[in-house]
Amino acid sequence: MITDRQARAVAWFATLRDRLCAAFEAIEDAQDGPLADRPPGRFERRCWQRDAGTVGQTDGDAGGGEMAILRGRVFEKVGVNVSTVQGVFSEDFRKQIPGAEADGRFWASGISLVAHLQSPLVPAAHMNTRHIVTRRGWFGGGADLTPMVPDETDTQDFHAALQAACDAHGADYYTHFRAWCDRYFYLAHREEPRGVGGIFYDTLDTGDWEADFAFTRAVGEAFLDVYPRLVRRHMTQPWTEEQRRHQLVRRGRYVEFNLLYDRGTTFGLKTGGNVEAILMSLPPMVSWP
Secondary structure: OOOHHHHHHHHHHHHHHHHHHHHHHHHHHHOOOOOOOOOOOOOEEEEEEOOHHHHOOOOOOOEEEEEEEEOOOOEEEEEEEEEEEEEEOOOOOHHHOOOOOOOOEEEEEEEEEEEEEOOOOOOEEEEEEEEEEOOOEEEEEEEEEEOOOOOHHHHHHHHHHHHHHHHOOOOOHHHHHHHHHHHHOEEOOOOEEOOOEEEEEEEEOOOOHHHHHHHHHHHHHHHHHHHHHHHHHHOOOOOOHHHHHHHHHHHHHHHHHHHHOOHHHHHHHHOOOOHHHHHHHOOOOOOOO
């Protein structure tokens, strides 16, 4: 049995997913620029169930999730996934999770979004928020922007939206979580950031669950407000073959980060998640020079 708080978190992630999908389908309908002769994309949803035995859980419902993937004329590939899983961490992995050292049981729910665009002029984006419960309970997540062609106005608007969400909940949240994002989304082997940043937070447990949940909702609302505006700003502009080539090379950096460093990828694979859902973040086409 999950608690009322956990049920509220699950419901929020599902609601946010539905609103994001609706916003992106509306963008597909509105395209009257490049590739407008193609039909507008629609999300295809597929449910999956987690194998309880993968991490030692032998009784009860191990949970699962739902993948929603759209391939269209604006979004080359965008995935918005939700999942709710429970089980027991392996002995080696539980040492990395707060509250799981002595008791490996866990429950986790969240939403994860990654958007890769047809146009190299429209920035790629990532957003995820989650609620995890072991002997402790906390929220985590964030959002970041990865432009293929730098645009200072896009960067400023994206950060302004996230800062407004942060400032409403903690005076130091934006400064702290922006710096955390810059450290986290960094490709050490190339000595370069993945994009222009955003915010990242984890193990958020101030002692006020309602406040922490409200902040997590605010992050989702901020992304839902700002990112569709950035897409619409550029989606009708023509691009060149050279810009497309550069986009595919930049996507290579995205792949490198997600496979080498991303903690969400590690968490999903270590807890028996759906591999296709975990690797949803990878772009459909990519190139290395």
